Amino acid sequence: MxxxxxxxxxxxxxxxxxxxxxxxxxxxxxxxxxxxxxxxxxxxxxxxxxxxxxxxxxxxxxxxxxxxxxxLAPVQSGLRQAASPFLHDLYGATLATVHLAVRDGCEVLYVDRLAGHVSVPVVSEIGSRLPLHATGVGKVLLAYAPEDVRAEVFTRLTRITPYTITQPSRLAEQLRRVRTDGYATTGEEMSLGACSVAVPVGADGVVAALGIVVPDLRRDKARLVAALQVAARGIGRTLASAE
Amino acid sequence: MxxxxxxxxxxxxxxxxxxxxxxxxxxxxxxxxxxxxxxxxxxxxxxxxxxxxxxxxxxxxxxxxxxxxxxLAPVQSGLRQAASPFLHDLYGATLATVHLAVRDGCEVLYVDRLAGHVSVPVVSEIGSRLPLHATGVGKVLLAYAPEDVRAEVFTRLTRITPYTITQPSRLAEQLRRVRTDGYATTGEEMSLGACSVAVPVGADGVVAALGIVVPDLRRDKARLVAALQVAARGIGRTLASAE
DNA sequence: TACTTGGCTTCCGTTCAGTGGAAGGGGTGG
DNA sequence: CCACCCCTTCCACTGAACGGAAGCCAAGTA
Missing domain, CATH: 1.10.10.10 (Winged helix-like DNA-binding domain superfamily/Winged helix DNA-binding domain)
Structure with missing residues (x-):
C-alpha cells in the first residue's frame, strides 16, 4: 500500500x-x-x-x-506509417469512418482513425479500447488470435446493445466464417445505428485489422469489402517491403 | 539543484x-x-x-x-476535430501532403498531418515545431501574428536551404502579399524538392493555417489555392458553428 | 452583515522513502 | 585472459515527502 x-x-x-x-x-x-x-x-x-x-x-x-x-511512443508507428495513405484512399472510396486497430490483450486498440463529415454514432477514438467481440475489427483480430485469448474472451461476452452477440456458439460460428470469407461484419452490436466491415492486415500473420463503419451494410457490402481488401493488401505489401 | x-x-x-x-x-x-x-x-x-x-x-x-x-491532451482538439474531414477532402482533391498548424510562440506547431503515397521530402510530423519564416503555414501564421512576434522572428531568420528567405525586407514584402492575396507559398525554403501553399483558417481572426506540400508549384497553383480555400472556409464554418 | 459550506492553498515537525557509491554480473572484443 | 562497458543490486544514511490542521476565498443562505 x-x-x-x-x-x-x-x-x-x-x-x-x-x-x-x-x-x-x-x-x-x-x-x-x-x-x-x-x-x-x-x-x-x-x-x-x-x-x-x-x-x-x-x-x-x-x-x-x-x-x-x-x-514519440512507438505504438505501432511502423504500421501506422505504412497504413496512413491507404486509410485515406479507403476513406476516399467509401466516405465512411475508417479504423485501423490491433489486438491488445483481450481488447481492440484503435491505433488510427479517420472520420468523415457525416459520422454514424461511433464510440471509438484513437487510443481507445473496446471489446473484441462487439466490433468488426475486433472479430477479425479475435478470429486470428491465439487459442487462450479466444477462450478468455468467450468467458465474458458482455452485452452492449440488444444486438451484441453474447452466445459463445454464435460467435464461434462467426469467427469461423471470418476465416473462410476473409472479412467480418457487425450490425449495431457496439452502438445502435452503426454497422461495420473489417478485414485482416498483415504480410504473414495477421498484425492488425482494417475496418469501416457505415450506417447500413445491406446496400453495397460487396463494394466495401473489395475496397477494404485492396487497402489491406496495400498495407501488407508496404509492411513486407519495409523489412 | x-x-x-x-x-x-x-x-x-x-x-x-x-x-x-x-x-x-x-x-x-x-x-x-x-x-x-x-x-x-x-x-x-x-x-x-x-x-x-x-x-x-x-x-x-x-x-x-x-x-x-x-x-487526452486538449491540444487544439476542437480545431483538429473540426478540421479532420476537410483535411481528408483536401487530400482527396490534391493528393499532396496536408498540414494543419498553429503558432506556438515563435514557431509553427503541426497539430495534424496527412501524408500521401508519394511523399516529397517533408520534415514535419504531428507535434513537431519548425521556424515560422521557412514554411508555408508558418508564413501565414506570421502574417497574422502580433507585432512583437513578428519583430522577434525577424531578428533571426536562420538559413535552412539555399532558398530560405533570410532578408527581413523580402520576408516583410511576402507577408504583405500574404495578407492581400490570402495565401502564402514557399519554394524549397525548408527542404529541397518541396514547395508549399498555405492559407489562413479561422472564423474571426486567424487561429490556424492549412497547407499542402507538393514537389512543384508552377503547374497548377491556382487549383491548389482554390482547394485550400474551400477546405479552410469549411473548417472556419465548422469552428464558428461549434461555439 | 453574519454564518455555512466546499473547494483550494499553505505551513511545518516528523519520519520513512529515496539516495547513490560501491560491488557484483554478463557480454564483447582485443 | 584481461579490459572495458553497460546493467543490476545492495544498504546505511539523510533530507525530501508527508499530510493533518489551519487559513483562504467565493458562493450560497438566513
Whole structure:
C-alpha cells in the first residue's frame, strides 16, 4: 500500500481517461486515492514541468508536453506509417469512418482513425479500447488470435446493445466464417445505428485489422469489402517491403 | 539543484525527444543528469506503470500508456476535430501532403498531418515545431501574428536551404502579399524538392493555417489555392458553428 | 452583515522513502 | 585472459515527502 512518490505522481496522471479529460483538484485527489494536500503538491510539480495544465475554470488537463511525449511512443508507428495513405484512399472510396486497430490483450486498440463529415454514432477514438467481440475489427483480430485469448474472451461476452452477440456458439460460428470469407461484419452490436466491415492486415500473420463503419451494410457490402481488401493488401505489401 | 523525486522522474521522460526516441539506461541517466543507480530505479518504476517500455535491444522507449495519456491532451482538439474531414477532402482533391498548424510562440506547431503515397521530402510530423519564416503555414501564421512576434522572428531568420528567405525586407514584402492575396507559398525554403501553399483558417481572426506540400508549384497553383480555400472556409464554418 | 459550506492553498515537525557509491554480473572484443 | 562497458543490486544514511490542521476565498443562505 505504501506507494512511492513516483507511483503516486503517475497515479495522478492515471486519474485521467477518455471520460475524464479534465478534473478538479479534489476529483484528482479522490481518483488517485491521495490526500488533498499531497495531490496538490504533486500536481504543482507536474504542472511546472508541463505534464498537466490548468484551464481558466481551475480544472486540470493533460499538458502539451505529455502530448508531445506521447507522440514519440512507438505504438505501432511502423504500421501506422505504412497504413496512413491507404486509410485515406479507403476513406476516399467509401466516405465512411475508417479504423485501423490491433489486438491488445483481450481488447481492440484503435491505433488510427479517420472520420468523415457525416459520422454514424461511433464510440471509438484513437487510443481507445473496446471489446473484441462487439466490433468488426475486433472479430477479425479475435478470429486470428491465439487459442487462450479466444477462450478468455468467450468467458465474458458482455452485452452492449440488444444486438451484441453474447452466445459463445454464435460467435464461434462467426469467427469461423471470418476465416473462410476473409472479412467480418457487425450490425449495431457496439452502438445502435452503426454497422461495420473489417478485414485482416498483415504480410504473414495477421498484425492488425482494417475496418469501416457505415450506417447500413445491406446496400453495397460487396463494394466495401473489395475496397477494404485492396487497402489491406496495400498495407501488407508496404509492411513486407519495409523489412 | 536539489531535485524532487517527481522532477527527476519527469527529467527522465524529458530525455526523450524527436531525435532520441529510444535510449539506453546510461544515455537516459546522462541526459537526465542523474546517477546511474538513481535513473535505474526511477526507470523501473516508470516502466512498471507503463510510462516507459523496453525494447528487446534493451533500449527504453516511451510506453503505450503515455501514448494513451497524450491523446487526452486538449491540444487544439476542437480545431483538429473540426478540421479532420476537410483535411481528408483536401487530400482527396490534391493528393499532396496536408498540414494543419498553429503558432506556438515563435514557431509553427503541426497539430495534424496527412501524408500521401508519394511523399516529397517533408520534415514535419504531428507535434513537431519548425521556424515560422521557412514554411508555408508558418508564413501565414506570421502574417497574422502580433507585432512583437513578428519583430522577434525577424531578428533571426536562420538559413535552412539555399532558398530560405533570410532578408527581413523580402520576408516583410511576402507577408504583405500574404495578407492581400490570402495565401502564402514557399519554394524549397525548408527542404529541397518541396514547395508549399498555405492559407489562413479561422472564423474571426486567424487561429490556424492549412497547407499542402507538393514537389512543384508552377503547374497548377491556382487549383491548389482554390482547394485550400474551400477546405479552410469549411473548417472556419465548422469552428464558428461549434461555439 | 453574519454564518455555512466546499473547494483550494499553505505551513511545518516528523519520519520513512529515496539516495547513490560501491560491488557484483554478463557480454564483447582485443 | 584481461579490459572495458553497460546493467543490476545492495544498504546505511539523510533530507525530501508527508499530510493533518489551519487559513483562504467565493458562493450560497438566513
Amino acid at each position: 505504501a506507494a512511492s512518490v513516483t507511483s503516486r505522481a503517475l497515479d495522478v496522471l492515471g486519474a485521467f481517461d477518455a471520460e475524464h479529460r479534465s478534473l478538479t483538484l479534489s476529483e484528482l485527489a479522490r481518483r488517485a486515492g491521495l490526500p488533498l494536500a499531497t495531490a496538490h503538491r504533486l500536481i504543482g510539480e507536474l504542472r511546472e514541468w508541463g505534464a498537466l495544465a490548468r484551464l481558466e475554470s481551475g480544472e486540470y488537463v493533460i499538458g502539451r508536453r505529455l502530448w508531445d511525449l506521447g507522440l | 536539489a531535485a524532487s523525486v517527481t522532477s527527476r522522474a519527469l527529467d527522465v521522460l524529458g530525455a526523450f525527444d524527436a531525435e532520441h526516441r529510444s535510449l539506453t539506461l546510461s544515455e537516459l541517466a546522462r541526459r537526465a543528469g542523474l546517477p546511474l543507480a538513481t535513473a535505474h530505479r526511477l526507470i523501473g518504476e516508470l516502466r512498471e506503470w507503463g510510462a516507459l517500455a523496453r525494447l528487446e535491444s534493451g533500449e527504453y522507449v516511451i510506453g503505450r500508456r503515455l501514448w494513451d495519456l497524450g491523446l
